[in-house]
Amino acid sequence: MMLPPQMRTMKTARRQSRNARRGFSLLEVSICSLLVAVLMIASLRCMGAIVVGRELTAQKGIAEQLAEELMTEIMQKSYKDSFLPLFGLEALEVGYVNGPRNYFDDVDDYNNWSVSPPRNRDNSNRSNLSGWRREVSVAWVTRANPNQTSITDTGLKRIIVTVKRNNQTLAQAVGYRCENFTVDSSNRGGGGGGGGD
Ligand SMILES: [Ca+2]
Numbered sequence: 001m002m003l004p005p006q007m008r009t010m011k012t013a014r015r016q017s018r019n020a021r022r023g024f025s026l027l028e029v030s031i032c033s034l035l036v037a038v039l040m041i042a043s044l045r046c047m048g049a050i051v052v053g054r055e056l057t058a059q060k061g062i063a064e065q066l067a068e069e070l071m072t073e074i075m076q077k078s079y080k081d082s083f084l085p086l087f088g089l090e091a092l093e094v095g096y097v098n099g100p101r102n103y104f105d106d107v108d109d110y111n112n113w114s115v116s117p118p119r120n121r122d123n124s125n126r127s128n129l130s131g132w133r134r135e136v137s138v139a140w141v142t143r144a145n146p147n148q149t150s151i152t153d154t155g156l157k158r159i160i161v162t163v164k165r166n167n168q169t170l171a172q173a174v175g176y177r178c179e180n181f182t183v184d185s186s187n188r189g190g191g192g193g194g195g196g197d
Pocket of ligand 1: 081088090104109
């Protein structure tokens with residue numbers, strides 16, 4: 001049946017209004033979906049950062065322990081060799097340049113020690129430390145300014161132990177050893193410095 005032009009106009013207007021409402025609803029849904037997606041991405045990034053942060057904190061803890069352990073070992077040694085002391089390994093010790101460290105008997109024997117992965121004092125390997133490295137540098141420093149190195153024996157040595165994982169430095173320990181400082185090894189824990197680590 002043919003409707004009058006006025007009624008056709010009203011019907012068309014109602015249809016257009018319904019379409020407009022439907023289009024607006026779809027737009028709202030789209031915006032909501034986009035917001036949810038953005039929030040999910042932000043949440044995942046946040047979770048990822050937390051996981052990475054925890055992993056890095058755990059690795060730094062291991063690195064600090066490795067650095068402290070080696071520093072303690074070095075600080076228990078003599079300031080210098082008792083027989084014809086040189087800076088570094090003495091003549092009869094150069095065969096132990098790569099360990100075992102059982103034969104290191106003074107502080108500067110550790111100079112340039114760099115091994116990956118870290119080893120026990122008897123040179124045996126340690127487990128679960130693939131990609132890790134411990135490095136040691138020893139230098140004479142002036143007493144007036146311990147940050148300033150010296151080419152002559154000042155009676156004070158600076159020891160730096162650096163621990164890296166995949167070439168990234170995660171911990172560094174700095175110690176100073178005086179010539180007139182004597183370590184009382186009987187007062188140290190862990191069986192007086194014995195053992196293999
Ligand atoms: Ca020595």
